[in-house]
Amino acid sequence: MNIRYFAWVRERVGLEEETIEVPASVKTVADLIGHLKSLDENHAAAFEEEDAIRVALDQLHVEADAELGDAREAAFFPPMTGG
Amino acid sequence: MKVTPVARVQSEDFDVQLESRALAEGRKDVGALVTFTGLCRDEAGTLSALELEHYPGMAEAELMRIAEQAVQRWPLTGLTVVHRFGKIPPGENIVLVVAASAHRRAAFEAADFLMDYLKTRAPFWKKEHLVDGDSGSWVEAKSGDEDDAARWSS
Numbered sequence: 001m002n003i004r005y006f007a008w009v010r011e012r013v014g015l016e017e018e019t020i021e022v023p024a025s026v027k028t029v030a031d032l033i034g035h036l037k038s039l040d041e042n043h044a045a046a047f048e049e050e051d052a053i054r055v056a057l058d059q060l061h062v063e064a065d066a067e068l069g070d071a072r073e074a075a076f077f078p079p080m081t082g083g
Numbered sequence: 084m085k086v087t088p089v090a091r092v093q094s095e096d097f098d099v100q101l102e103s104r105a106l107a108e109g110r111k112d113v114g115a116l117v118t119f120t121g122l123c124r125d126e127a128g129t130l131s132a133l134e135l136e137h138y139p140g141m142a143e144a145e146l147m148r149i150a151e152q153a154v155q156r157w158p159l160t161g162l163t164v165v166h167r168f169g170k171i172p173p174g175e176n177i178v179l180v181v182a183a184s185a186h187r188r189a190a191f192e193a194a195d196f197l198m199d200y201l202k203t204r205a206p207f208w209k210k211e212h213l214v215d216g217d218s219g220s221w222v223e224a225k226s227g228d229e230d231d232a233a234r235w236s237s
Contacts, residue, residue: 007136007208008221059141061204075138075206079224082135082166082207083121083178083198 001068003036005046006077009053012046022068029055030064032074046076054079088150088162092142094169097179106161106183113160115187117194119180125173131214133222135177137168138206149200153182156196157189164197166207199232 004017026035037047047053055062057071068074089105091097099120107113123133146164154162161183171177180197184190203224211219 004138006138006206007210056138056141056206059138059144075141077138077206078208078221080203080206081209081222081224082137082205083202 001032001071002073004073004075006075008078009046009076012042014042027067028064029057029062029066029068029074032068033064033076036076052078086154086159086161088147088154088164090143090146090150090163091165092137092139092146093165093167096167096176097165099176099179099181102163102165102179102181106163106181110160112185113183114185115183115190117180117182117187117190119178119194119198120176121178121198123171123173123175123177126211129214130173130211130219132170132172132212133177134170134210134212135166135168136208136210137166141206142166142168145205146201149197149204152200153193153197157182157184157193158186159184159189159193162193162197164201166201166205168207170212196235199228199235202228203232 001022002017002019005013005015010016026032033047033050036043053076056075058073099118103116103118107116150162150164159182163181165179167177180194182190182193209222213219
């Protein structure tokens with residue numbers, strides 16, 4: 001699965017994007033965050049304030065309990081500050 | 084007739100007059116044209132630029148989704164939204180909404196709705212660059228922005 005990071009989430013992870021193998025046990029967005037946190041210290045630091053992170057699956061906003069289904073891209077970012 | 088909104092994400096500046104004229108020129112059914120322009124403030128002289136990061140693809144799609152909602156909700160004759168990305172110095176434009184309608188209420192409300200939703204739904208993030216050379220912090224979302232957007236769902 002392609003994972004993308006934006007703004008301070010990107011800075012903390014240290015990557016704009018990466019491709020990961022999603023373990024079979026990872027079914028929801030929350031599971032995916034748990035898995036990413038286990039990868040290394042940077043990922044763990046990026047997802048420390050989990051409540052402050054927004055998620056999009058295939059470029060659509062979703063909540064943490066959303067099923068990954070066959071989504072090809074997940075993106076993680078802070079609350080938007082456009083406008 | 085169904086109105087197709089215009090939604091653009093671009094690094095270059097936009098021309099408010101040009102975008103406004105595009106919605107009114109040669110027409111006799113437009114009675115109200117509301118434009119909102121968001122500019123970069125200098126924060127009392129401390130800011131050298133705002134860096135606007137966006138999620139390419141999703142940003143365009145989200146602007147269009149928000150604009151489509153406005154077109155369905157109000158009797159508009161035209162709607163344009165333009166959002167810039169990249170490094171924007173104080174005094175320059177960041178965002179533009181132009182709403183055209185037969186009557187003012189629809190145009191005002193649609194523009195207001197669009198800005199509220201854009202602030203809370205469109206994937207853009209602002210990073211401050213300071214005059215003293217520091218790369219400042221990421222602008223934090225205001226809780227009031229969510230409240231503003233919630234006004235439209237009641």
